[in-house]
Amino acid sequence: MNTNREEVVVHWFRHGLRLHDNPSLIDGLSECDRFYPVFIFDGEVAGTKTAGYNRFRFLLECLQDLDKNLKAAGTRLYCFQGQPTDILERLIEEWGVTKVTFEADPEPIWQERDRLVRELLDKKNVQCVEKVSHTLWDPYEIIENNGGSPPLTFSLFNLVTSTIGPPPRPVEDPDFTDISLPVSQNHDKQFGIPTLEDLNVRPECEEQNKRLVEWLGGESKALELLAIRMKHEEKAYENGYVMPNQYHPDLLSPPLSLSAHLRFGCLSVRKFYWSIHDKFEEVKPSMGAPVSLSAQLMWREYFYTMAINNINYDKMETNPICLNIPWYDNPDHEEKWTQGETGYPWIDAIMKQLRYEGWVHHVARHAVSCFLTRGDLWLNWEVGLKVFYKYLLDADWSVCAGNWMWVSSSAFEKVLQCPNCFCPVRYGKRMDPSGEYVRRYLPVLKDMPLRYLFEPWKAPLPVQQKAKCIVGVDYPKPMVDHQKASKECIQNMKAVKDALMGREIPHCAPSEEIEARRFSWLPDHTPSGGHCTANFLCDGLKDMN
Numbered sequence: 001m002n003t004n005r006e007e008v009v010v011h012w013f014r015h016g017l018r019l020h021d022n023p024s025l026i027d028g029l030s031e032c033d034r035f036y037p038v039f040i041f042d043g044e045v046a047g048t049k050t051a052g053y054n055r056f057r058f059l060l061e062c063l064q065d066l067d068k069n070l071k072a073a074g075t076r077l078y079c080f081q082g083q084p085t086d087i088l089e090r091l092i093e094e095w096g097v098t099k100v101t102f103e104a105d106p107e108p109i110w111q112e113r114d115r116l117v118r119e120l121l122d123k124k125n126v127q128c129v130e131k132v133s134h135t136l137w138d139p140y141e142i143i144e145n146n147g148g149s150p151p152l153t154f155s156l157f158n159l160v161t162s163t164i165g166p167p168p169r170p171v172e173d174p175d176f177t178d179i180s181l182p183v184s185q186n187h188d189k190q191f192g193i194p195t196l197e198d199l200n201v202r203p204e205c206e207e208q209n210k211r212l213v214e215w216l217g218g219e220s221k222a223l224e225l226l227a228i229r230m231k232h233e234e235k236a237y238e239n240g241y242v243m244p245n246q247y248h249p250d251l252l253s254p255p256l257s258l259s260a261h262l263r264f265g266c267l268s269v270r271k272f273y274w275s276i277h278d279k280f281e282e283v284k285p286s287m288g289a290p291v292s293l294s295a296q297l298m299w300r301e302y303f304y305t306m307a308i309n310n311i312n313y314d315k316m317e318t319n320p321i322c323l324n325i326p327w328y329d330n331p332d333h334e335e336k337w338t339q340g341e342t343g344y345p346w347i348d349a350i351m352k353q354l355r356y357e358g359w360v361h362h363v364a365r366h367a368v369s370c371f372l373t374r375g376d377l378w379l380n381w382e383v384g385l386k387v388f389y390k391y392l393l394d395a396d397w398s399v400c401a402g403n404w405m406w407v408s409s410s411a412f413e414k415v416l417q418c419p420n421c422f423c424p425v426r427y428g429k430r431m432d433p434s435g436e437y438v439r440r441y442l443p444v445l446k447d448m449p450l451r452y453l454f455e456p457w458k459a460p461l462p463v464q465q466k467a468k469c470i471v472g473v474d475y476p477k478p479m480v481d482h483q484k485a486s487k488e489c490i491q492n493m494k495a496v497k498d499a500l501m502g503r504e505i506p507h508c509a510p511s512e513e514i515e516a517r518r519f520s521w522l523p524d525h526t527p528s529g530g531h532c533t534a535n536f537l538c539d540g541l542k543d544m545n
């Protein structure tokens, strides 16, 4: 403890909305006399610039839960609105702040904000402590260990991280004892968490208020879900497989995903990683964890690392790792895709679930992103990215852009080698064999017989009449003919590929085909566990080589 001056610490929450495994918070509480936890709404923090209603609501739930947990520890969350430099400058004067701590925000879109804050703190002679805990490793350390640039392939990425060693284990829980935690009588009025109304955020559609699947933000919920998820993982390991959420895609049950909680940092990614690894060791002692055990978390890490020095990572034209593909410009098609009015029930159900609830399964994301880009509509992936940024609860600037570039063949694959696209009819039938998912999100088709559910335009008129759903009146006709559209896309892709022939492009890529198949979820099995011949794929470039 510094005996000469009172140590007054502000811990500035941005992401990392949790008390557990929070190294910068722990640092703030060590040698501290007076402590204030702060959150600043600056119009951008934690992705609020692009967030729609559901993600905003989720963020406020995270803050309410954080406030509740801080209250139990004897303090409260102090919320402000304004520019971080202005707010912090004011707090330095008013509270006599001597130290500011925060979790490093690894994405380049936050770098200018944090540079300005560091500059201010330096000028004011206030200590600044920033620690990495939103990712498993420090992305800069990975780049340094790869000779100064991000590893271009996923296998190289894994190799480099293995030379660094396993990620750090979670740190201890914070201890607030013997620290002055001032809270004013008027706290809620002065520093309370704003409501959605205060922030002028309203639902985009009425279904958002009667969601079928309830996603709740916050550390308490995240830890509860983690415990459920670990039981699910344990069962999978006992049955001889890993990555259960991907292995048996379940579109209907209550969600077991933690991606939104990871995105806001109300669950520590290191806690998740070590929970999985320790559980595997417990179930299969001395077997050695397979690489695939936490491969999904490694992809998250990979995309963060690839993006950290690339401010144009979410763009096509100015992004050095992204191929410039001459996509079509068709606002009418963009709108139909966005609204879930393509006339393909599998695609439309996914787009509705995305807008109503904010989360859709990985296979569903693949289906709609492939349909928008290289599969059918030949529209720029940036269009889809914007929609995902708005509606996805887990929308991460770098992870989302990375996945879009991948699916659209713009990066992260051996240049344009992806031979397949998904058939929006057969893929739907395969993933939703009972049709329950489509019926849940498209009630207009609830009485359509299963035989026609995924292609209702083929139903004879009396069948449509009986189902009270006339195609072209109650439900749209298909906006494109998939057979024709996908052939056109393949021709377009071939033209792009020919134009690139012989040019050396520094390109990010998976290590090999198995990995690409795993990433795209081109499975060997069906949701019900049976064998899958992958007949939902349309052959593409491989036929043309």
Ligand SMILES: Cc1cc2nc3c(=O)[nH]c(=O)nc-3n(C[C@H](O)[C@H](O)[C@H](O)COP(=O)(O)OP(=O)(O)OC[C@H]3O[C@@H](n4cnc5c(N)ncnc54)[C@H](O)[C@@H]3O)c2cc1C
Pocket: 243, 245, 246, 256, 257, 258, 259, 260, 262, 263, 296, 297, 298, 299, 300, 301, 303, 360, 361, 362, 363, 365, 366, 369, 388, 392, 394, 395, 396, 397, 399, 400, 401, 403, 404, 407
């Ligand atoms: C077009 C498109 C956009 C996507 N945008 C996002 C996004 O903005 N944010 C996001 O977290 N995921 C995104 N994903 C990846 C993936 O769909 C979700 O992470 C996954 O569906 C979350 O489900 P889960 O938690 O059950 O995954 P699990 O299989 O349980 O994986 C555990 C965690 O690993 C991470 N992860 C899993 N798959 C991926 C992946 N392909 N890339 C990077 N990280 C992954 C997530 O944090 C996830 O919670 C996107 C995928 C596609 C095809």
